[in-house]
Amino acid sequence: MHGVAIADRISQVTSGAFQVKAGSLFPALHRLEQEGWIEGQWQESAEGHRVRSYKLTRDGRRQLAAEKKTWQRTVQAMNALLESA
Amino acid sequence: MRVLTRATRLFSNLLRRDRVESTLDAELGAWVNALTDRFIAAGLSREEARRQALIETGGIEAIKENVRDARLGQSIETACQDVRHAFRSLRRAPGFSILIIVTLAVGIGASLTMFSLMRGVLWRPLPYPEPDRIVTIQVDARNVPSAGATRQELVGIRTSSRSFEQVATIDSSNATLQYAGEMEHVSAASVTDDFLPLLRVRPAIGRLLDSRLDAGAKHPLAVLISGELWRRRFAADPGVIGRAVRIDNIDMQVVGVLPAGLRLFLPPSVNNVEQIDVWLPDRNDPAIPYRGVPLIARLRPGVTLDHANAELQVLAGQFARDYPDRYTGANAWQASPFDRGSGLGASFTARSLHDDMTRDIRPSLILLTCAVVFVLLIAYVNAANLTLVRGAMRRRELEIRRALGARTFRVVRQLISESLLLSLVSGAIGLVGAHVGLQAIRLLSASYIPLRSRMEIDAPVAIFALVLSALTSVLFGLVPAWRLASERSDHRLRVGRTQTMGSDTRKIQRAFVVAEVALSIAPLVCAGLMLRSFVNLMHLPLGFDPAGVVTARLPLDTTKYPNVEQRWAVLRNVVDRLRVVPEIKAVSAADPLPLAYQTRRRVGRPDQPDVPPILATQQFALPGYLRAIGTPLLEGRDFSDSDIREQRNVTIIDAGLAKRLWPEGPIGRVLSVYRTGWRNDMEIIGVTGNVRVTRVRDESIPHFMLPYGAYPSSMSLVVKTEAPADRIGPLIQSAVGAAHSERAAFEIRPMGDYVSESIGDTRFILFVLAAFAASSVVLAAVGLYGTLAYLTAQRTREFGIRLALGSSVKALVTIVIREGIVLVGAGAGIGLIGIAAISRGIRELLYGVHPFDGLTLSAVSVLLAIVALAAAGVPAYRAARIDPQTSLRCE
Numbered sequence: 001m002h003g004v005a006i007a008d009r010i011s012q013v014t015s016g017a018f019q020v021k022a023g024s025l026f027p028a029l030h031r032l033e034q035e036g037w038i039e040g041q042w043q044e045s046a047e048g049h050r051v052r053s054y055k056l057t058r059d060g061r062r063q064l065a066a067e068k069k070t071w072q073r074t075v076q077a078m079n080a081l082l083e084s085a
Numbered sequence: 086m087r088v089l090t091r092a093t094r095l096f097s098n099l100l101r102r103d104r105v106e107s108t109l110d111a112e113l114g115a116w117v118n119a120l121t122d123r124f125i126a127a128g129l130s131r132e133e134a135r136r137q138a139l140i141e142t143g144g145i146e147a148i149k150e151n152v153r154d155a156r157l158g159q160s161i162e163t164a165c166q167d168v169r170h171a172f173r174s175l176r177r178a179p180g181f182s183i184l185i186i187v188t189l190a191v192g193i194g195a196s197l198t199m200f201s202l203m204r205g206v207l208w209r210p211l212p213y214p215e216p217d218r219i220v221t222i223q224v225d226a227r228n229v230p231s232a233g234a235t236r237q238e239l240v241g242i243r244t245s246s247r248s249f250e251q252v253a254t255i256d257s258s259n260a261t262l263q264y265a266g267e268m269e270h271v272s273a274a275s276v277t278d279d280f281l282p283l284l285r286v287r288p289a290i291g292r293l294l295d296s297r298l299d300a301g302a303k304h305p306l307a308v309l310i311s312g313e314l315w316r317r318r319f320a321a322d323p324g325v326i327g328r329a330v331r332i333d334n335i336d337m338q339v340v341g342v343l344p345a346g347l348r349l350f351l352p353p354s355v356n357n358v359e360q361i362d363v364w365l366p367d368r369n370d371p372a373i374p375y376r377g378v379p380l381i382a383r384l385r386p387g388v389t390l391d392h393a394n395a396e397l398q399v400l401a402g403q404f405a406r407d408y409p410d411r412y413t414g415a416n417a418w419q420a421s422p423f424d425r426g427s428g429l430g431a432s433f434t435a436r437s438l439h440d441d442m443t444r445d446i447r448p449s450l451i452l453l454t455c456a457v458v459f460v461l462l463i464a465y466v467n468a469a470n471l472t473l474v475r476g477a478m479r480r481r482e483l484e485i486r487r488a489l490g491a492r493t494f495r496v497v498r499q500l501i502s503e504s505l506l507l508s509l510v511s512g513a514i515g516l517v518g519a520h521v522g523l524q525a526i527r528l529l530s531a532s533y534i535p536l537r538s539r540m541e542i543d544a545p546v547a548i549f550a551l552v553l554s555a556l557t558s559v560l561f562g563l564v565p566a567w568r569l570a571s572e573r574s575d576h577r578l579r580v581g582r583t584q585t586m587g588s589d590t591r592k593i594q595r596a597f598v599v600a601e602v603a604l605s606i607a608p609l610v611c612a613g614l615m616l617r618s619f620v621n622l623m624h625l626p627l628g629f630d631p632a633g634v635v636t637a638r639l640p641l642d643t644t645k646y647p648n649v650e651q652r653w654a655v656l657r658n659v660v661d662r663l664r665v666v667p668e669i670k671a672v673s674a675a676d677p678l679p680l681a682y683q684t685r686r687r688v689g690r691p692d693q694p695d696v697p698p699i700l701a702t703q704q705f706a707l708p709g710y711l712r713a714i715g716t717p718l719l720e721g722r723d724f725s726d727s728d729i730r731e732q733r734n735v736t737i738i739d740a741g742l743a744k745r746l747w748p749e750g751p752i753g754r755v756l757s758v759y760r761t762g763w764r765n766d767m768e769i770i771g772v773t774g775n776v777r778v779t780r781v782r783d784e785s786i787p788h789f790m791l792p793y794g795a796y797p798s799s800m801s802l803v804v805k806t807e808a809p810a811d812r813i814g815p816l817i818q819s820a821v822g823a824a825h826s827e828r829a830a831f832e833i834r835p836m837g838d839y840v841s842e843s844i845g846d847t848r849f850i851l852f853v854l855a856a857f858a859a860s861s862v863v864l865a866a867v868g869l870y871g872t873l874a875y876l877t878a879q880r881t882r883e884f885g886i887r888l889a890l891g892s893s894v895k896a897l898v899t900i901v902i903r904e905g906i907v908l909v910g911a912g913a914g915i916g917l918i919g920i921a922a923i924s925r926g927i928r929e930l931l932y933g934v935h936p937f938d939g940l941t942l943s944a945v946s947v948l949l950a951i952v953a954l955a956a957a958g959v960p961a962y963r964a965a966r967i968d969p970q971t972s973l974r975c976e
Contacts (some may be wrong), residue, residue, distance in 0.1 A: 022113070
């Protein structure tokens with residue numbers, strides 16, 4: 001998935017709650033790439049442009065699962081904390 | 086795996102920067118294009134859509150910068166930028182950069198030279214396994230120090246001692262190797278079986294020496310060859326074992342090849358070369374009561390030196406009790422009455438081999454290391470001083486950079502990058518300088534430095550250079566950085582361009598110059614003192630005249646000429662053949678040559694048995710030796726041919742010995758020469774002037790000569806000629822060949838070589854100290870000049886005002902010169918106090934000059950005054966040319 005598509009997808013999935021701009025997206029993408037969690041490739045987009053498209057690597061999937069777990073724990077903890085108040 | 090991907094990524098980030106950057110550009114371009122398409126689709130015009138897309142995206146450069154920060158190796162990238170910037174800013178000030186690089190390179194180069202020297206000689210362990218356990222055993226017999234052991238003692242210690250794994254001896258010599266029809270002169274050593282195992286040497290092929298296998302008449306003698314000889318003469322043929330060779334006209338059989346690169350490091354008294362070509366079994370009869378055998382041993386694991394020495398002392402007592410005839414002279418044939426009263430016959434002292442080798446040179450190396458520390462300190466002070474001046478000049482640049490938003494950390498980092506770059510360049514030049522320095526030292530001190538082949542620029546030296554450079558950059562780079570960081574940041578840009586430095590900085594600068602001058606005094610005075618010692622040594626009366634004397638070692642084949650008469654005939658033949666050569670004025674032979682390794686004997690008067698004997702050097706000579714070497718015969722006569730033919734007991738003594746034993750006149754008296762086991766009484770037939778034969782600086786040891794004959798010693802030819810040694814060499818060789826000595830003469834060299842070797846220690850110290858002193862004086866002069874020039878330039882306005890107000894040019898010049906003189910004077914004063922501290926260390930290295938030598942001190946003072954005037958001259962000239970109008974308008 002390439003840059004614009006990723007930004008669109010995030011906005012779509014979160015019903016417009018997160019609008020990701022280039023200034024945040026590109027540094028984030030490159031940091032993930034440097035860590036080896038995603039990898040980029042030049043491809044032809046649906047509109048016929050040459051775009052750099054990213055996909056998760058095996059390392060990336062593992063990291064994602066771990067991050068998800070951490071996030072869920074955080075959310076649960078936060079919920080518990082807020083509800084107990 | 087992950088490490089690998091990160092490494093490749095780091096690699097591509099750093100080295101394929103262009104590709105990574107163009108990918109980023111294209112990616113951002115694609116993003117903007119996609120947005121533009123979207124806005125066009127929404128109905129905007131193409132230009133408007135692109136404008137909106139760019140607005141939506143935000144600052145492209147800022148995004149790029151953020152992406153770059155996310156990359157691996159970003160800090161390396163910044164460091165590279167710093168270095169590039171440092172390089173550019175140093176290029177802009179080439180004078181400053183070159184001055185600082187030269188200053189530091191001199192300091193670092195001198196330090197590295199000394200470091201390599203100290204490491205090679207004192208710190209590097211000997212190249213044998215567990216070298217700490219290898220010891221030498223010094224034997225002092227009666228009143229002869231370092232007399233050497235007897236063979237009985239060697240065997241006695243080996244069998245009775247529990248402290249040593251091996252006790253071995255070596256006799257280093259030369260041999261003539263005959264193989265495949267070619268004769269070659271090679272270095273040789275005869276060793277006991279346990280000598281090579283003691284050094285833990287294993288054969289590359291074959292076996293080591295073993296007297297149990299090698300003994301017996303039916304086998305030819307065994308010989309080991311070096312790896313070097315094996316390659317050179319035997320074409321590295323593995324089938325060399327069992328091959329027959331002829332060494333000194335004896336048939337021998339190669340039984341083993343030693344590893345190439347084996348070097349022999351032993352105390353100077355063994356007098357060996359480092360690379361031995363052939364190793365022969367020791368064939369000396371243990372029953373000969375000859376003293377002078379060097380002992381080398383290996384301690385058993387866990388045995389300390391103290392323990393071994395305690396045991397050796399017990400053994401010495403035991404030997405004296407068990408063999409009273411050998412030690413206390415109770416037997417009738419034990420001739421020296423003095424021996425009877427001297428209690429213990431011999432004393433043994435074990436010492437670590439490395440300590441024993443370096444004992445003599447240690448004080449001079451320590452002195453030189455002190456001197457090099459002074460040079461390094463001067464270089465540091467100089468560099469700090471220069472950086473301070475430059476820091477003051479670039480204050481504006483740094484302030485502008487900070488005003489534009491550079492963080493203090495980044496600026497400090499920049500300054501440190503600059504000093505690091507300068508130090509590393511200086512360190513690299515210093516390494517090259519040290520290499521040249523070591524070559525020069527090797528060349529100059531041919532035989533004086535033990536272990537000299539172990540000095541080299543290797544990895545530890547390079548690491549030391551790196552550490553020294555880093556340390557240097559911190560020392561002189563942090564000062565301006567710290568000053569910058571500690572300043573308050575308001576209203577600095579407002580200060581004018583020609584602002585002068587604060588009085589603080591000026592004080593520091595002056596203090597630096599005073600320190601430099603003070604530090605340069607010590608090397609200068611030391612070099613001056615060594616120079617005077619050297620001159621004193623050069624002008625000492627040697628008692629012989631080395632000018633125009635060529636010498637050559639002349640081995641004789643003892644197998645072919647077993648008795649004295651035959652050998653004498655050959656010698657006579659060689660001498661007679663050379664005597665008729667027109668270029669040769671006189672020819673004779675002696676053994677040993679003056680200033681070569683000397684034999685010492687105890688001598689005394691037979692009619693005064695209770696007076697302790699005197700230690701004197703003994704020399705065998707042929708008739709005519711005194712005339713050839715130029716020693717004056719004061720009384721009596723020279724040896725004659727008949728003295729040798731009839732083997733008369735006659736001797737010629739020197740005036741020193743004559744004065745001590747027979748002040749009333751020695752001719753016709755009898756001199757007793759004591760050896761372990763017997764006494765020889767010799768009739769005195771002549772008295773010569775005093776000669777110095779042990780070392781040029783030793784004058785107290787008297788000398789006596791015996792006619793050639795009594796013992797089979799190889800002689801050295803002494804030829805007085807006006808032709809150079811390389812012209813005489815072939816003449817000597819052909820005479821030796823024609824006389825059928827069956828051996829080639831070797832070591833054909835002028836007598837002057839022995840003399841200059843004998844004062845090699847003083848020359849070596851003088852050379853190194855002079856180099857250090859010259860560097861320190863040049864550095865101090867540079868520092869003085871730089872400081873004065875800068876201070877004068879800073880005062881241009883002030884001088885302009887003074888001139889405008891009616892001051893004379895002469896008054897201005899006086900101000901500048903006076904400042905120079907005051908600074909040097911203060912430095913010199915402090916430095917002279919420092920001399921007192923050094924005087925103790927240098928005293929024992931001097932000859933005929935006191936550490937507070939008036940001439941040296943005044944010469945150094947005059948030199949410094951000249952340097953001060955010269956360094957102040959240019960700034961003073963500039964001050965004199967100041968035009969008051971320009972200087973006031975130059976703001």
